[in-house]
Amino acid sequence: MEELRKEMENLKDQITAVRKTFQDSTLQEAAAGVTVVGRVQLKTRKTLRGHLAKIYAMHWGTDSTLCVSASQDGKLIVWDTITTNKVNAIPLKSSWVMTCAYAPSGNLVACGGLDNMCSIYNLKGKDGNVKVMRELAAHTGYLSCCRFLSDTEIITSSGDCTCVLWDIETGTQKMVFAGHQGDAMSLGVSPDFKFFISGACDFTAKLWDIREAECRQTFGGHESDINAIGFFPNGNAVITGSDDATCKLYDLRADQELLTYQDPSIMCGVTSLAPSKSGRLLLAGHDDFNVNIWDMLKAERVGVLAGHDNRVSCIGVSSDGMACCTGSWDSFLKIWN
Amino acid sequence: MSSKMQSSSSLAQARRMVQQLRMEASFERIKVSKASSDLMRYCGEHAKNDPLLMGIPTSENPFKDKKPCTVL
Numbered sequence: 001m002e003e004l005r006k007e008m009e010n011l012k013d014q015i016t017a018v019r020k021t022f023q024d025s026t027l028q029e030a031a032a033g034v035t036v037v038g039r040v041q042l043k044t045r046k047t048l049r050g051h052l053a054k055i056y057a058m059h060w061g062t063d064s065t066l067c068v069s070a071s072q073d074g075k076l077i078v079w080d081t082i083t084t085n086k087v088n089a090i091p092l093k094s095s096w097v098m099t100c101a102y103a104p105s106g107n108l109v110a111c112g113g114l115d116n117m118c119s120i121y122n123l124k125g126k127d128g129n130v131k132v133m134r135e136l137a138a139h140t141g142y143l144s145c146c147r148f149l150s151d152t153e154i155i156t157s158s159g160d161c162t163c164v165l166w167d168i169e170t171g172t173q174k175m176v177f178a179g180h181q182g183d184a185m186s187l188g189v190s191p192d193f194k195f196f197i198s199g200a201c202d203f204t205a206k207l208w209d210i211r212e213a214e215c216r217q218t219f220g221g222h223e224s225d226i227n228a229i230g231f232f233p234n235g236n237a238v239i240t241g242s243d244d245a246t247c248k249l250y251d252l253r254a255d256q257e258l259l260t261y262q263d264p265s266i267m268c269g270v271t272s273l274a275p276s277k278s279g280r281l282l283l284a285g286h287d288d289f290n291v292n293i294w295d296m297l298k299a300e301r302v303g304v305l306a307g308h309d310n311r312v313s314c315i316g317v318s319s320d321g322m323a324c325c326t327g328s329w330d331s332f333l334k335i336w337n
Numbered sequence: 338m339s340s341k342m343q344s345s346s347s348l349a350q351a352r353r354m355v356q357q358l359r360m361e362a363s364f365e366r367i368k369v370s371k372a373s374s375d376l377m378r379y380c381g382e383h384a385k386n387d388p389l390l391m392g393i394p395t396s397e398n399p400f401k402d403k404k405p406c407t408v409l
Binding site for chain 2 (some may be wrong): 001004005007008011012014015018019022023024025026027030031034037040042045046065081082179214215216217218232233234236237251253254255256258276277278279280281296297317320321322323324335337
């Protein structure tokens, strides 16, 4: 056992050393000649009112018009963000919801939380009523995040430290992704749907091969729990947000951290993040009720979205890049552009 | 769970972690300079199609209420 521990330490040192040999430059140096993006001032265009308690999660539909939100008032609401109408208001069995997701097809939504389950709802049922289609149960900890691959497959992350790929039709686990040493808090799927990334309370982010059920890479550096994670739009880099109040950019092919987004005036943990369509802007939601907007190449703060009266718990940029949606403990969602 | 079983399961877990680290150590990496220039190029090529970055003219903004102008 002692030998194995020593070998673990040796291998970790080896990885750190090898990564350094590929660090012939830094992104900071490479981007030295790039001009910082001008001040980004987004305005609230819509406020989505209707939830009666803290909003914990939101996810855009792929049509860039509809989105789903989850609140501890025990409801999932599907919104038309342009008209602000509620398309569906789905009552949940368990009000302790922590995550929600919209299937790429627009046919299904999912949610879960302290019930340790991922519940799938069919929005396009025959009689027009939205009903539970499946309850995916097997996690031994809370459901922190879920993302659909298609109408038949969904990936979940859990407080039991694992992530799971589910077959929605049979309600069974297809793959279990084990390796994190702490609660898995967030996940993101690669643009080509072959990989996903997870951030956890062990302060690391892991890249997983979906079909091989293998962890390909592990990224450290954060000094506290990683609450939010997302892919850079081309799928070659990963962005993380942590309780240590910073975001980090990791490049997958160089297998290392490229930049840290931090400022001494930002002392509150990051709860959520989303890149803009080109990847140039990084929007990060914090516990201090604000969203900070970063120039991702220059690591400089170029804007702030201040409009919520409580913690910003979730954020998302629509697929066509036209708008950013924020959800808050103040029970409102806001659409900005 | 007997202590013997406990130690063998943590032994198995340690072996898995060593195996995982060996695999991660053998990963084929590219230089940071190449990774950086690729990221910068992607941002540059897609900047003009990034509405939040470029700004959206009112007439093309589906989220902005377009009120007709009245001449007083």
